Amino acid sequence: MTSRNLDQFLESNIANLKENGLYNEIDTVEGANGPEITIKGKTLINLSSNNYLGLATHAELKSVAKQAIESHGVGAGAVRTINGTLDLHIELEKRIAAFKGTEAAIAYQSGFNCNMAAISAVMDKNDAILSDSLNHASIIDGCRLSKAKIIRFEHSDMEDLRAKARDAVESGEYNKIMVITDGVFSMDGDIAKLPEIVEIAEDFDLITYVDDAHGSGVTGDGAGTVKHFGLQDKVDFQMGTLSKAIGVIGGYVAGKQSLIDWLKVRSRPFLFSTAVSPADAVASTKAIEMLMESTELNEKLWENGNYLKKGLKELGFDIGESETPITPCIIGDEKQAQTFSKRLYEEGVYAKAIVFPTVPRGTGRVRNMPTAAHTKEMLDRAIRIYEKIGKEMNLI
Known part of the structure; x- marks a missing residue:
């Protein structure tokens, strides 16, 4: 017999989520995740x-991945610290470091793993972390795991950050203090004020940590938000993923050689989880090489992003203050956001509703992620569908 307490907990809480428009239905994509997808x-x-x-389906990445399977197999076979470090992993880390403009880099199994690994490897219960109030869930969990004192500052509010940094330093309670921020905030598309953050960090000797999961491949002509501001020698931790613009899977931290050496002996996901597969490693390396050689895909991404933004804004939708191709369409009410997303689906557009707890209550939205692989014809069709549903629901 299974636990009745568990059954009651699950049934009541799932029903509550559904009633409030907060239950997420997971769809299955039949085939590749490209500019167009097939569901049911x-x-x-x-x-x-x-x-x-559009690199997840790129022919060159698929080709090198197939070759890596033939030469190195389908799995690394062990954790990195035993004998799971393949020559392909070393080459990937060299490419990441060159790409991010740092002395060295370390690769992990996912971006979430990076934040769980790197923060807790350096920060502990005797330290404090100044964290932007809209930081990603993986940053929040990584901070909690470290057991450091978490001090939230208002989103991109530099006066609040400075005041809280001063209070933390003057309290004399902490051995080390870190300031941590997303480079690009994934729900609104705005960019962190890194020059100001670095200036405050220098004034108070703060450790700097930038999660550039949505910036790498997007900002700075593809090189990321830290490079966009020319701050490679000013930021201690550059964290990013290999699963978004890079198109594969995995994550990394780039920084000084001494930092990477420490993470390789003290970050738990690196020590206790099998390395990414040979195919993933070599495909990620190839993607980074492509971005270092040409900005063509990056330019196409921004062209498409600006085109979609312009179309939706002219229709009267609230697209927030995005500074990147990420284009939120803010509805407000969670149930209405879910209904809007469902109607878009019925008319031929897959744009998932984002609701609490991913975003604050009352800011439910449909988030649009245009890519370099979309054609103008696809975007025009999407805009026409947005217009139809927006008028139908009295949103515009």
């Missing part, structure tokens, strides 16, 4: 993928 036999314009540059 229906072809849809895909505006929900993080595949910013």
Whole structure:
């Protein structure tokens, strides 16, 4: 017999989520995750993928991945610290460091793993972390795992950050203090004020940590938000993913050689989880090489992003203050956001509703992620569908 307490907990809480429009239905994509996708036999314009540059389905990446399977097998076979470090992992880390403009880099199994690993490897219960109030869930969990004192500052509010940094330093309670922020905030598309953050960090000797999961491949002509501001020698931790613009899977931290050496002996996901597969490692390396050689895909991404933004804004939708191709369409009410997303689906656009707890209550939205792989015809079709549903629901 299974636990009745568990059954009651699950049934009541799932019912509550559904009643409040907060229950997320998971759809299955039949085939590749490209600019168009198929779900339940229906072809849809895909505006929900993080595949910013279209690299997840790129022919060259598929080719090198197949070759790596033939030469190195389908799995690394061990954790990195035993004998799971393949020559392909070393080459990937060298490429990441060159790409991010740092002395060295370390690769992990996912971006979430990076934040769980790196923060807790350096910060502990005797330290404090100044964290932007809109930081990603993986940052929040990584901070909690470290057991450091978490001090939230208002989103991109530099006066609040400075005041809280001063209070933390003057209290004399902490051995080390870190300031941590997303480079690009994934729900609103705005960019962190890194020059000001670095200036405050220098004034108070703060450790700087930038999670550039949505910036790498997007900002700074593809090199990321830290490079966009020319701050490679000023930021201690550059964290990013290999699963968004890079198009594969995994994550990394780039920084000084001494930092990377420490993470390789003290970050638990690196020590206790099998390395990414040979195919993933070599495909990620190839993607980074492509971005270092050409900005063509990055330019196409921004062209498409600006085109979609302009179209939706002219229709009268609230697209927030995004500074990147990420284009939120803010509805407000959670149930209405879910209904809007469902109607878009029925008309041929896949744009997932984002509701609490991913975003604050009352700011439910449909988030659009245009990519370099979308055609103008696809975007025009999507805009026409947005217009139809927006008028139908009295949103515009």
